[in-house]
Amino acid sequence: MHSKIKELLQFGTVDTPVEIKGWIRTKRINKQVVFLTINDGSCQQNIQVVMAPSELPKELLSQLMTGASVVVSGRLVASQGSKQAVELYGNHLTLLGNAPDYPLQPKAHSLEFLRTCMHLRFRTNTFGAVFRIRHAISYAIHHFFHERGFCYLHTPIITAADAEGAGELFRVTSLDIPPKNPDGTIDFSGDFFHKSTNLTVSGQLAAEAAAMGLGAVYTFGPAFRAENSNTTRHLAEFWMVEPEVAFNNLDDNIALAEALLKFLLDYVLKKCPEELDFLHQRLLSHTNAQDETGTMPLLERLQFVLEQPFARITYTEAIALLMDAPPNKQGRFVYPVTGWGMDLQSEHERYLVEHHFKRPVVVTDYPKAIKAFYMRQNDDGKTVAAMDVLFPGVGEIIGGSQREERIEYLQAAMQHNQIEDLNWYLDTRRFGTIPHSGFGLGLDRFVLFVTGMENIRDVIPFPRTPGHVAC
Template identity: 85%
Template sequence: MHNKIKELLQFGTVGASVEIKGWIRTKRANKQVVFLTINDGSCQQSLQVVMAPSKLPKTLLNQLTTGASIAISGSLVASAGTRQSVELHGDQLTLLGNAPDYPLQPKSHSLEFLRTWVHLRFRTNTFGAVFRIRHAISYAIHHFFHERGFCYLHTPIITAADAEGAGELFRVTSLALNHTDGPVDFSKEFFNRPTNLTVSGQLAAEAAAMGLGAVYTFGPTFRAENSNTSRHLAEFWMVEPEVAFNNLDDNIALAEALLKFLLDYVLKKCPAELEFLNQRLLHNNAQSATPSMALLERLQFVLEQPFVRITYTEAISILMEAPPNQNGTFVYPITGWGMDLQSEHERYLVEHHFKRPIVVTDYPKDIKAFYMRQNDDGKTVAAMDVLFPGIGEIIGGSQREERIDYLKKAMQHSHIEDLNWYLDTRRFGTIPHSGFGLGLDRFVLFVTGMENIRDVIPFPRTPGHVAC
């Protein structure tokens, strides 16, 4: 059984005989010595291997190029370099797979270029760091909810409901795609009705919370929004807790606790990956006219600072008087109460006015989803959005409308039908309850300091692009 490079760098004993397997990152050779750096994906660092050219036939030596996979055995020695404590003096090397014309040579590549090789970019330092951090965050999410007695729920991916009422759905059909003869006969569909890929597991999670008390979903969701921005995907991952008997204040407290738990976890468990990405951001800042806060500094700041809480009405008042609104530099000018906040507005509030994460509550009911609880003023709902620097909205949630008459009116207003099962959860033992959705990909974007959401999901799906 071969050794993992991560284990050797942490616990390797000088003089031990080991075998490693991995991919060549770099090669340097002269008449006296061959230097290879090998990475096996187990950690951010690579292991330096030193071999005598006499142990490598010339034909084999020529095949030891970047991207080739090898197995190599030898003994650990103390490293003369400062980047690692040990290195491997190789005795025997076996080529597992050569890599002629490997496209990712050991030089700087743009992220745009790497998106054209999405199936190979896992082998780079940048994406190795990103996806190990994504793994750590995913694990920590389950850990957080498990410790607090939540039940992990698998909600349907194929559904007949549109939880958001936005209509931006991917349809699921078993009918021939060349059907053009008048209206679709849904009785011939597999499910005897129109269905789509889910935009949210929330409605199903609400039903489960009515019996299980506290549940969460964690899975893929889909939206057919033709948006080619750096913050949107057609397939993305959502974390959605629903909690019986929680009000809006409880919901906000849970959201802040989750976000800070995840930040604390990744800072402790991924120091090498975060330091690499921190240096990447510092390098970019040095070439930027508007440098941002260093990555590690930003994560620590958000972890330590209490979130500011304001109402939507207060946010609009601040934005109306904001210099970018007064001088016309907002792309979407704030003209008055009732407007939906755009990313530029959210980021202004977080990054310039309050200079810390904020929670905006009590939005106008006309710009929020039908299931949010109407406040006593008749104009607003018990909604909450958590806004982060560099991202804008990272969590959206609400106290849910538990009063069936209010819920029916909201559904009629939004032209939402055929959710009788959802109304049953209010007919039979209705209770106050709350929940929210955390976009995993946006949170990973914030934690890693990457600029585009396509670079924090393994295989991005966006308008016109579906690789692998």
Template identity: 60%
Template sequence: MRHTRIKDLLNSTSILHEVNAKGWVRTFRNNQFIALNDGSTINNIQCVVDFENTPEETLKRITTGAAVSVTGNLVESKGAGQKYEIQVTKLEILGDSDAEKFPMQPKKHSLEFLRENAHLRVRTNAFGAIMRVRSVLSYAVHSYFQQKGFVYVNTPIITGADAEGAGEMFQVTSLPLDNLPKNEEGTIDYKKDFFGKHTNLTVSGQLEGETFAMALGQIYTFGPTFRAENSNTSRHLAEFWMIEPEVAFNDLDANMDLAEDFIQYVIKYVIDKCPDDLKFLEGRLLEEEKSKPQAERSEMALLEKLNFVLENNFKRVSYTEAIDILRDSTPNKKKKFQYIINEWGADLQSEHERYLVEKHFKCPVILFDYPANIKAFYMRLNEDGKTVRAMDILFPGIGEIVGGSQREERFDVLVEKMKALGIDEEELWWYLDTRRFGSAVHSGFGLGFERLVLFVTGMTNIRDVIAFPRTPQNAEF
């Protein structure tokens, strides 16, 4: 008999005869009541077992974590908090679970404990909800760009280019590490490596994406990226996913319009499609907030924060204006900021970004026209010679969520910037070709997908919004 998803059973408009459900036991009470979940919804369905006519040996095998199949009638529930339940006429144990050793017992677990059991944590309500929201957000990303006529491009994971110029990349090699070949200069001979040159895992698909935008008009990438940054914070991963659109003929203003519209679309999409999961995550966040000191508690509940982004136009503010606001702010004057703002040119930190959004403007903020020396080489230089057409979108509770820019389309200016930063023109000859042949104004941005999931789910550690986090000294599972 074909089984029906629990989500569909709970959404039924009438009682049903002879339904079959399969899932994992969350709890089993009084030798009679199974709380069954199959991952299709945050909600369990109650299955009422005829314990008097069920073999005792079978009842003993109904333990937390066990996989079972139940067949019976879907009837109106006599218990509170649920519309339907299954009166079980046939029960089959599909997979036993050692109840004493099963880590995901029906109780509150610390997030650190769950990270240590990442292969099983998705069986908890919280991580089931997070991963369903992540899935829906992923679909929303593709839905938005496909509706707008963007072409989805798969840029390479293995590359010889460092898009950010930071040098924090994972090297890819097939050379024997215990006997590296050397050239006449005594350095590693990468000509004998698999690709014949020094290669790495990509930090961004942007540079390759630009080449496609200059032929297809508007493209987007959505794939894994990697950074070998030795940072053990709640905001960093070594492996993460990036969304990167690139659009020919878009200037910075059009780029900001696109980013704002895109973010509001995907957040609205997940609010519409995941009401139960978001309601659960909001409740979880409220409980977590109670244990924090009053000063550290969020001023907005989860859904309020999401609607805050939907209901407010994003305030556009130049970096220079933002520096003036921060320099004159009370927390800066009273040295409450960890990083005091003294002069123009400072690289803004999360505390500064959140102050602008949460305290000063009280709406999402887009900062633009940053100092050239704190931004990447490919960003278009302004006429003042000291700022570039960069933009960052700042959100409550998280700070920067999007970074983008109008790209430097002028060949001579781009070459001069590369020389000043010591970037080898021969390494990026193909990138420079896009400026040699039919160059045009174009723009794009990057959005770290996990940071978006972090914001939408209300979680506070980025390791909790990806299936198997990769961080320094941790590549388990």
């Protein structure tokens, strides 16, 4: 059985026979020796293989190129270099697959170029680090909720409900050309589900129903939004973590959100030091690429966010602060802050985080007119018990609220937003209604923050964005 390179570098014993399998990253040949660096995906580091040219047929030697896959057997020896403790002195090599015209040669490639061959970018150091970190974060999410007694819930991807009421939906149909009724509306009677259905934008409504019986649940899966936002922060297909907790109010919700984010940061700092250090050094080496926060290098930024309590401010206070902010007075905001009732843009959120408070910020009590129908109306009649968590570099990373448990308020909000066909959702208020809260964490935006990458398309394996679907 072959050994993983990660295990050999961590626990390998000198002078033991081993076999490895992997892909060639680099090769260097002289008359006396062949040097290969091999990576098998198990860790950030490569292992160096040293062989005598006489042990390799000339034809095979010419096929040992970057990207080729090989099996190498030999014995582990103490490394002469300083970067690793051991290397492999090979005595037998088998070529599994050659790689003529391999596009990822051992040189720096731009992220834009790598997006054109995203099926190969997993083989680079940068994306190896990013996706191992994404894996660690995903595992830690399950660990966090399991330890706290949450039930993991699989909510539907195909749904008849629009949880956000925004209408930015991908329709699901089995009809080639949907027929129309006499009044011009689409006739779904011959469709697979006999009604209009779409890909979900959120598992929240289903999670609320489950929380009414299970107490504390969370979903973790893909969501879809047909929003034509071709930015560095938006995807058409993205991953959401959505807890819902019975009997929690807004303060409980904020405490849970902060605890989750800090748990994840602590976990990845402890479990992915090599990957984070690589990305930290990558950002430092890009001298022409300014740090997203304008000040802290990556590792210091993660540690700072982990250690600092989150600031808390109401929407009303945020608007007053932003209206008086120098970028607003000097006309440097793309979207000028004109007054109460407007939606906060990413530039406003980042100003609060990066320039005013200089730490993550929780904004609460937004105008009900700019928030979803299910959020609990406050006593002032103008705002709802909403909360957004804002992070440096990315802006909003969590959005949530205390849910409206009073059926008459919920029905009025649904009528105002012209939301129908949610009688099952109203049943959760008819039968034993309770205060409850929840939120959604955008996994991709959190990975973007943790890795220091500049574009959200570089932290999801195969991004789906307006006009672009590959693989």
